[in-house]
Amino acid sequence: MNIAGKHFRTIWLHPQDTRIVQIIDQRQLPHEFVIEDLTSVDEVARAIKEMHVRGAGLIGAAAGYGMAIAAYHAPRDSEAAFMAALQADGEKLKATRPTAVNLAWAVERQLTTIGAAPGIEAKIQTAAATAQAIADEDADYCRRIGQHGVSLIEAVSQNKNGDVVNILTHCNAGWLAFVDYGSATAPIYAAHDAGIAVHVWVDETRPRNQGARLTAWELGQHGVPHTVIADNVGGHLMQHGLVDMVIVGTDRTTYTGDVGNKIGTYLKALAAFDNGIPFYTALPSSSFDWQMRDGVREIPIEQRDATEVRQIRGLHEGTIKGVLLTPPDSPAANYAFDVTPARLVTVLITERGICAASEEGVLGLFPEKRFANDE
Numbered sequence: 001m002n003i004a005g006k007h008f009r010t011i012w013l014h015p016q017d018t019r020i021v022q023i024i025d026q027r028q029l030p031h032e033f034v035i036e037d038l039t040s041v042d043e044v045a046r047a048i049k050e051m052h053v054r055g056a057g058l059i060g061a062a063a064g065y066g067m068a069i070a071a072y073h074a075p076r077d078s079e080a081a082f083m084a085a086l087q088a089d090g091e092k093l094k095a096t097r098p099t100a101v102n103l104a105w106a107v108e109r110q111l112t113t114i115g116a117a118p119g120i121e122a123k124i125q126t127a128a129a130t131a132q133a134i135a136d137e138d139a140d141y142c143r144r145i146g147q148h149g150v151s152l153i154e155a156v157s158q159n160k161n162g163d164v165v166n167i168l169t170h171c172n173a174g175w176l177a178f179v180d181y182g183s184a185t186a187p188i189y190a191a192h193d194a195g196i197a198v199h200v201w202v203d204e205t206r207p208r209n210q211g212a213r214l215t216a217w218e219l220g221q222h223g224v225p226h227t228v229i230a231d232n233v234g235g236h237l238m239q240h241g242l243v244d245m246v247i248v249g250t251d252r253t254t255y256t257g258d259v260g261n262k263i264g265t266y267l268k269a270l271a272a273f274d275n276g277i278p279f280y281t282a283l284p285s286s287s288f289d290w291q292m293r294d295g296v297r298e299i300p301i302e303q304r305d306a307t308e309v310r311q312i313r314g315l316h317e318g319t320i321k322g323v324l325l326t327p328p329d330s331p332a333a334n335y336a337f338d339v340t341p342a343r344l345v346t347v348l349i350t351e352r353g354i355c356a357a358s359e360e361g362v363l364g365l366f367p368e369k370r371f372a373n374d375e
């Protein structure tokens, strides 16, 4: 992504000291562009938990880099002590947020590859190389999602004789939720770059407003026409022919095609279904849960602090601050994710191509996972 003409990823190593990881502190966007240094596993864990970094792919990449930092600081007296420290740091990172499967996937990938490297020096180098591979792969997979997904937008554009294709998205499954490109936004950026006229309806996405703050900002940086809407508007727009397709991301999708995503996604899928509008989910394979069959029952749903519901944050007289919305004593609940059953998902867009949101569809694209449950 280009920010004011300069290419950025969302996470990278400090150019002068590769033991330091640099991130964009997303809590401050769109009002301030703040780069933060992370130097310890505790700092990485806090950055994930308090959502300096967020979004499935980026959480995974941050965990990958966190494990590389863990390896630099682990005791070197014996391989057993080294690996025990890494296990503990891995658990600490995994405990930060429960829903996005990319987090545990990245930690487990690190532990497996580090464990296989011979000797402590090789383990440290392997941890650094694997962190970089996870980040590079995330960017590459999202780019490919764009290449596959653009055909869906192109087809609608042709049907409309080049008229604007209206796409509704929820939350931020954009560049900021990954290392680059994004998942839901990758086909949109690819279409825009190819000269296809697109316009994006951006759900504000209460309570943390990732749509209004982050998706709107990154689409604007890329020059993609968009309109921010309140969360409840989508159904009305669909009834009046103002939405051609919905594209969302996911934090965890079962291998049977149930889509766990930001709270409110399910209602958009119901409205799309009722109005015969295609509902697409874009994801890299790191967001599949190869063990879970029943998303509604099994995907862990994060519940966050009720303050996020009771307050709204924004810029006031030059300072970012929270403002109380509710009566001071009203209790509030903050369910952060919901699950859209596979039957409401038109297709999945992955780095390997497009498939039905079903066990056969998913395993057809990823045949090597066919026996994951038997292992």
Ligand code: MRU
Residues within 6 Å of the ligand: 054, 055, 056, 057, 170, 171, 172, 173, 174, 177, 183, 210, 248, 249, 250, 251, 261, 262, 263, 336
């Ligand atoms: O709570 P967040 O901001 O980490 O939520 C994750 C998301 O951004 C969304 O659920 C997104 O649509 C999927 S992540 C690619």
